[in-house]
Amino acid sequence: MAPGFIHLHVASALSMRYGTTTPQNLVNRAREYGQSALALTDRDTVAGAVSFIQACASAQVSPILGVDIALETPQPYLPTPAHGGKWVKPERPRITLLAHDKQSWAGLCAIISRAHLDSREDPEINRQELLQLAGEHGLVALLGPRSDIGYNILNRRPDRALDHLRTWQDHGVRTYLEIATHCQSPDADNLSDTFAARMLQWAIVHKVPAVLTNMVRYLEQQDSRIADVLDASRRQMALSAKTNSGPTNQAFLASTAHMSAIAQRIAGMVGDPRDISRILLNQTVSLGLECIIDPQADLGMNQVYVPELAKLLPGESRSADVILQERCEIGFTNYLTDNAVTRSDDKRSSRARLDSELAIIAQMGLAGYVLTVAQVVDMIRQMKVRVAARGSGAGSFINHLLGISGVDPIAHNLLMERFVSTLRPGLPDIDIDVESDRRIEIYQAIFVRFGDKRTTCVSMRETYRVRHAIRDVGAALGMPPGEINTFAKSFPHIRARHIRSALAELPELRRSGIGIRAARGDLDQFLDLVEGLDGLPRHTSLHPCGIVLSDLSLLERTPVQPSAQEFPMSQFDKDDVEHMGLLKLDVLGVRMQSALAYAIKQVHKVQGPSAHGTDHTGFINLETVPRDDPKTFELIQSTKTLGCFQIESPGQRELIGKFAPVSFGDLITDISLFRPGPVKSDMITPFLRARQGWAMTDYIHEDLAPILMETSGVVVFHEQVMRILAVMTDCSLEAADLIRRRMGDYEQLDEIREWFYLALRKKKYELVVIEQVWEVLRAFASFGFCKAHAAAFALPTYQSAWFKAHHPAAFIAGVLTHDPGMYPKRLIADDARSCGVEILGLDVNISSDTYLVERTVAENLGIRIPLSEVKGISQQEVSDIISSKPYRSLADFVYRARASRPIIERIVLAGGFDALHGQLVSRRDLLFHVAELSAQFKLTRTARAAATAQITLGMTDVEWIPEPTGLPALSLADRVKHEIEVLGLDVSAHIMSFYRTMLAELNVVPADHLLQVRSQSNVLIAGVKVATQTPPIRSGKRVAFVTLEDSTGPVDATFFEEAQDHFAPTLFHSWLLLVSGTVRRTGPRGVSILANGCWELSEIYQHWKFGGVRAVQELIGVAPRAQLDPVAPTQIWEHASGFRSSPFADVRPAGNDLARAMRSAAKLAP
């Protein structure tokens, strides 16, 4: 069979802001056209290689890999002072390189890495380096219309073109001329038929082989509009006739016939159309066939590369297995002593567990891998950084013995088979959590330890979602920036392709001007383009945790490019590196770990070695504090768990309120229950009923009792499913895990069911039992949670709760400093107050760059607001201010702290000088003083520059006390407003306190009184919105959960879809809310509001001010409630397991980010 045409120059969407379609689509189209091979030559990257090769394998198209790379332009470009877009390099000459074997692939990697080395934004390579690398590695070069040769032929300088050609040939590079045309009109310059003919003519004259390409960048002609938007975005210009790089729609993946026609057309302009076009096409196809890549042999896929043992353990001559065994033996002895294992049965069973795990590791050849991870963890511990393992790795006893995981898998019934199994090839995952603010330090240490030839980070591609797509399309169409911004922010963080359904269905959008115009069809062009960008990659960034450790051949198998933080990162993403056989270790920065580490230091600083929980080092050791501390569980049961890891969300607080965990095991169960799976399949209700003794625990069969005892008869964990399968069918745990995984696939269920029935019948189980057990397992499907994961999570959960119970001030200071949770800081600060911890105002002489714990005058503990919270302050300004402490006066500060005037004014407004001047003069007087001082400062600036020291001394020698202005001091309301604007926190008084009179008159129920209100009664609540979530729920509709905070505590309100209809815009875009609804009791401590309306509090305030309670009641009374407009039926997605969800669930909702919005909310205060 004829191979068909072979496209040798093809860009996919991985060519950022250039290509428009996935490698898969391209491959499938080539197969439809009967083309036996296809090249992928993305711009500056091979990031698409793995998915391309996989697509090729399933489509039976042979893969060819290359890159389209830019050449360094000689003239340097000038920095620009321009507004309206940064400087963009002009398009540079480009050539295409093809790899064809292992060596040339290594060369390709080297060239790409080199091109990215100096310029992160616009990779380009120096010609000399390129020629040398290409020659050395035997690469094939296609020199096309955009190459130096192309430019010179275009400009009628064939002599220079020839010089370029000779240079390529002299370096031993196999060189082809690339002939391409996108337009029959000669106006199209280097993409016209005429020019292609000139290139071809030149090739014939100079006896260079030529190939025909279509310089493909999209699948079909109509996609050219998307390509135009991408061009506009890349060049940062608005779309217009001029910025269109030639109005072409011809860069599509063309059929063989189409390409032959082009060949004929061009050949006809050169000479005999038949002969010349045949030769051109033949040369193209034969080059293509020659360059087919073998993924195994050439790219080294599907093999495993870990650091050489010699690098890992220098001087070690024994095998990795022996070394691992030895380490585990040491760990095992310690384990027995530490856990006081004395019963010989226990000893024997743990011994057996260790031996079987070692056998599996040995069989899988993973000893080197485990040792590598252990070494990294040891290294992190030596750096005194908090570290914890996460994920299924916690199921391995070896990991526990080596100190990788802190959870004892035997005590908690965790299974090794969930982590690694001989039935599953490939590398298992061990994820490591470290303190987030020291992650970079750890990365650097890993690079030093293993060397940068064996180590690289992993990249991650962000794709266009709706907001970015709107921004880029809006800019391309020349919309005003402010409008683009409003447009973008009015959408939740959904996929770009859902823009139309969002506009039609979401109440807050449907009723807006955008929704109305869209429904009328006014915005069709705009929406088409936004949809067209859906899912295209738009940015490459550093994966937040992946690090690849490999042997010396690493850089011959993957190109690397620098991240924004200057770490080299592989162009392959996290899934690709695994296919490339690279060991990826996830080192994840966890803010809670930083918060805990910070809290430990604060306790040490303020309370010294006598503090509760402190060990011989003088510091708290969270690893050794008892895991059954009553005070900790008391705190958890009280649901006052804001700031605690994993259990602070409204939903979790509701759950722990009902569940009331009493042990570490309960915490594991709690975390597993609060997952989409169990929530979806409604496992929580039967569990709680059994747990609270309202229902008898039903184990179905006595065989299941030991397995399900820990969760009151309900299946919660993957491990339980594995055990049930193993016990009842007599299969191995490894096989059970495989079956469990397959059960997630709808189509395999029948087959598994048959096997299951057969196996159980054989063991003489009753049919009723079999049916019941199967039903439980089927419902569980892929849901539920890996207990090892949950156990790993439960550890920091417990530790954070312990800390909050015993050292609330230090803990909250840590939480405020490292911001690990979901809530805005002002809520955490309020929580601190309710724990009896004072929040101390900004003070230039005391505040630092983090939240410090200090003893107050009343000998209590307080938390001092840091300077770094001042809006807009730079790191430099903070350290300058701190280093020049103490200050004697505002004048002294202005002269010595080197802060900018707006920052000084903000510090004044936030009360930073109250302690210095507060009794004498008001904040307002101080502002006037700042104005005067800065005028003075300007006058002396020149002199100051000449002799800083003298002037400074001279200034501070004179005590310059601000003069009172005679104006009244700022009102309390104004002060709070300023504090929120500057710090994002209300310090002097709670923002809600200004509404107190009105709220009392309106009978608004404070959060802490809700428990006394009878269930089902109608109430009004009010507060600052501190969280909005739209999680997936069982009905498939979108539900919004809102948490309000009113100074007496948080209160949660639920808006079902019907209630959102009229109130969604207020709900998502306002910050101070009045909500009406009915009280719903959810447990002994749990209460929430089923909302039926909400209003902006400032609007209510206006009504109240002018019309009293009556006006407000009228407003609330006439508001429409819970009516559904006759709209198109809401789109619902159905999951394989039968679970339905709204496409708009579980995405960040519309509106501003909460922390930022808080500051703007200040303007709404009365």
Add this chain to the structure above:
Amino acid sequence: MDAFFASVEVRENPKLAGKQVIVGYDGNRGVVLSATYEARKLGVHSAMPMSRALRLAPHAIVVEPDHSKYSEVSENVMAIFESITPLVQPLSVDEAFLDISGAQKLLGSPTQIGEIIRARVSDEQGITCSVGVASTMFIAKLATNFAKPDGLHVVPADKVIEFLHPLPIGALWGVGEKTAEQLSRLGLVTVADIANTPVKTLTRVIGQSSAEHLYELAWARDPRKVTPNQAEKSIGAERTFDADIDDPELLLAQFLDLSNKVAKRLRDANFFARTITIKVRFSDFTSVTRSKSLTSATDLATDVYATSKNLFEAMNLQRARIRLVGVRATGLIPASESAIQLEISDRDAGWREAEAAMDQVAAKFGNSAVKPARLIETDN
């Protein structure tokens, strides 16, 4: 006039009455020139980008502006004013100050005169207008805002302070957004706050002359008198492009065209300009202006263009994306006072005659009949 352009359009097309009407060019880059009160209720106001206006008022009807119609109505309205009193100071195409102190004997009380004006404008021109009456220009202008739409607001001399003091400081003439923000940070929010702050204190923040100016205004002291036919302070022209332009050559061609327009208007009005200012608005809506004073005043396009070009090139913008450019001539002096005759120079020999000839051709055959060769292609 109330919503002037929009009112004229409604008058021309009664079907639009009571509807949300926006005057301006539709499309992503258009700007609202005027809107009816129905549209304004939804937050639409003039100078707002059209796309924003349509988001706020998706049901609004967009009408393209017809400037000749508006200037005709404007002239007629001004004629009505002049029939009331000769002391008319036009403020813009649809606003004017009238000094009616002399007209009271003839026409009645200020309220009556106000109503006469409103009735005549309504009867003769078919559009509504609002009148503010007060003892000073500053208060009269504020009173007009209270009268709108289609109303009359009189502030008697003894009620001025009562009227003025609760207003936000932005109401004070000369207080821009920036000053207002600066003052409000100090807790000075209303005019009363300014009035009750010692000038000395104000001076500490905004300098002596501004402080004194604001303090005077805050006590409603405005020495300005209605000056009929006040000389034009500046003549300018600007252009927003259909798509952002980043090509310096194209931009210079635009400057050339605008310079020609400005120079022609200077000559038509018999003015010479001492200073040339250019304005460049970038695609992100930030604007930059640059000015240069000439050694001698001019009314020639070659001079205006040469200065504009120098100013533009000195900005060294490379390929910034530009949305709008403008040229403005300021420091106007009547041609009779210009010293052009005294300048001994052959620099512009011939240009004066050439441009005068162009004016003549334009007068005869229309504006596009003669123009510099470079503009022939780029004209739109």
